[in-house]
Amino acid sequence: MDPVFKKYGADPTGRGNVILIGDTVEGDWKLAQAVxxxxxxxxxxxxxxREKFxxxxxxxxxxxxxxxxxxxILLN
Structure with missing residues (x-):
């Protein structure tokens, strides 16, 4: 995720410009929560x-x- 934060800002307010899209709870969802x-x-x-998510x-x-x-979704 470091390259993403360098591009969009390590400041948590810059993270509002980033959406993580994934297909796993253990990897993708937990990463999104952590950062x-x-x-x-x-x-x-x-x-x-769907139920697992x-x-x-x-x-x-x-x-x-x-x-x-x-x-x-991205256009809204």
């Missing part, structure tokens, strides 16, 4: 399920079925 990034889970990769604490409105849904 304070907004997180979207994608379930189409076959890694972790919800159980881990990911908000349902931050779980998408496909990366094809990302443009709509």
């Amino acid at each position: 304070g990034l907004e997180f979207y889970a994608v379930t189409s990769g076959g890694m972790d399920t 919800i159980t881990a604490g990911v908000s349902e409105d931050h779980i998408i079925d496909s990366v094809a849904d990302l443009p709509q």
Whole structure:
């Protein structure tokens, strides 16, 4: 994550410009929590399920079925 923070700022307020998108609870979701990034889970990769993300604490409105849904999210 260091290159991302160098580009967008190590200051926590700069992290509001970064969204982490991932398909695992243990790697991606926990990393997002550890470094304070907004997180979207994608379930189409076959890694972790919607239910597993919800159980881990990911908000349902931050779980998408496909990366094809990302443009709509990023434009909002």
